Amino acid sequence: MARRKRGPPTPDPTTFANQTAFRAMERRFKNRYKELDLHSVFDAASLHDANSHGAVRVQLGVSLQPELKKAFPDIMAAAATSTADHEPDSPAFVFPDFPGFIYLPSALPLALQRHFLRTSLADYTRPANPSNLHAHWVIPPHGLWDEAKQHRNDPELPLVPLCARDADPNTDTPPVHLTPLPAAVLLDRLRWCTLGYQYDWTTKSYLRAQSAPIPHDLATLARCVAIATERLEATETENDSTQLGTGYPGHAYTAQAGVLNVYGPRDALMGHVDKSERDLTPPLVSLSLGADAIYLQGGKDRDVRPIPIRVRSGDLVVMSGEARTAFHGLPRTLEGTYPPGLLESKEDDDVDWHMCVEFMLRRDVRVNLNVRQVFAE
Ligand SMILES: O=C(O)CCC(=O)C(=O)O
Numbered sequence: 001m002a003r004r005k006r007g008p009p010t011p012d013p014t015t016f017a018n019q020t021a022f023r024a025m026e027r028r029f030k031n032r033y034k035e036l037d038l039h040s041v042f043d044a045a046s047l048h049d050a051n052s053h054g055a056v057r058v059q060l061g062v063s064l065q066p067e068l069k070k071a072f073p074d075i076m077a078a079a080a081t082s083t084a085d086h087e088p089d090s091p092a093f094v095f096p097d098f099p100g101f102i103y104l105p106s107a108l109p110l111a112l113q114r115h116f117l118r119t120s121l122a123d124y125t126r127p128a129n130p131s132n133l134h135a136h137w138v139i140p141p142h143g144l145w146d147e148a149k150q151h152r153n154d155p156e157l158p159l160v161p162l163c164a165r166d167a168d169p170n171t172d173t174p175p176v177h178l179t180p181l182p183a184a185v186l187l188d189r190l191r192w193c194t195l196g197y198q199y200d201w202t203t204k205s206y207l208r209a210q211s212a213p214i215p216h217d218l219a220t221l222a223r224c225v226a227i228a229t230e231r232l233e234a235t236e237t238e239n240d241s242t243q244l245g246t247g248y249p250g251h252a253y254t255a256q257a258g259v260l261n262v263y264g265p266r267d268a269l270m271g272h273v274d275k276s277e278r279d280l281t282p283p284l285v286s287l288s289l290g291a292d293a294i295y296l297q298g299g300k301d302r303d304v305r306p307i308p309i310r311v312r313s314g315d316l317v318v319m320s321g322e323a324r325t326a327f328h329g330l331p332r333t334l335e336g337t338y339p340p341g342l343l344e345s346k347e348d349d350d351v352d353w354h355m356c357v358e359f360m361l362r363r364d365v366r367v368n369l370n371v372r373q374v375f376a377e
Pocket residue numbers: 001002259261269274286288295328329330368370
């Protein structure tokens with residue numbers, strides 16, 4: 001888990017003489033006063049010498065697409081008939097200087113991306129899963145999404161004003177009615193939700209006793225990815241000195257905790273390490289949806305110069321081995337970059353999907369789902 005920081009960068013008048021390589025790159029991509037230079041950014045859709053960062057193209061030990069077809073037969077059947085979709089198994093990449101880090105661009109077809117977008121927003125945001133909004137707002141028991149849906153279906157319904165919580169939860173003072181807001185407006189301020197085992201910020205550990213079950217579809221996806229990345233084969237170079245693949249038995253992978261992150265155009269997640277999970281042998285699996293972003297994969301400390309990667313909707317990142325405790329962050333979301341066809345679907349009577357499209361069009365967001373196994377089984 002990582003502390004989340006949002007908002008636009010503030011110009012800093014100092015020289016930054018002693019800044020670390022990670023911080024320097026973060027600052028470079030956060031800077032909105034200079035034109036964004038994507039030249040050195042690893043971009044699977046446009047690879048050239050200047051941006052390759054020593055990437056090695058690899059083949060998955062077990063093909064991902066058949067695993068996804070077994071796990072999500074109906075959705076994948078729809079994907080196969082969609083003209084806007086990708087062909088099976090795009091290449092995956094590893095980076096010899098960053099062992100254990102695996103990048104799978106274009107891994108999920110649009111139909112599965114749509115499924116996870118819809119499910120994330122409509123289901124994972126339900127009240128049992130804490131969010132950044134729960135700390136400050138009184139959320140109705142049925143959740144903000146359903147509250148907004150009821151109102152969307154019947155605009156004549158009186159708005160239930162949502163109220164800011166009292167600043168001090170230890171007093172008996174009722175919530176202060178400072179800024180009553182309709183649910184749809186508050187939903188636009190959603191920044192993260194935590195799933196499964198909850199994290200205690202004070203002790204920096206997971207609470208075994210406090211867990212909502214991790215959503216089944218998300219756990220299934222993570223297991224498919226764990227199975228596909230357990231072993232990898234280099235397709236271009238002989239690379240037998242480095243262990244390729246996570247080395248973790250994919251069939252044993254049990255998703256136990258996760259985070260749904262929602263980034264608006266000006267949101268960033270600063271460099272951090274996720275190492276609170278009790279067992280760090282299972283890989284961490286992370287899915288990008290919606291807008292593109294610059295993802296920085298760093299090393300064991302901030303002095304290691306990170307690789308900037310343009311992550312797109314449907315891409316997967318896997319962190320295992322040394323990369324499981326490596327610095328990473330997202331200094332920049334790229335506006336206006338939804339893939340063509342993402343928000344198009346024939347599900348005319350699916351209100352949740354329509355709300356999802358409206359949400360995505362209103363905010364221009366990137367959604368990230370990441371999954372961890374916390375304890376050894
Ligand atoms: O948004 C992402 O791609 C990664 C998010 C992340 O690193 C985290 O939630 O710990």
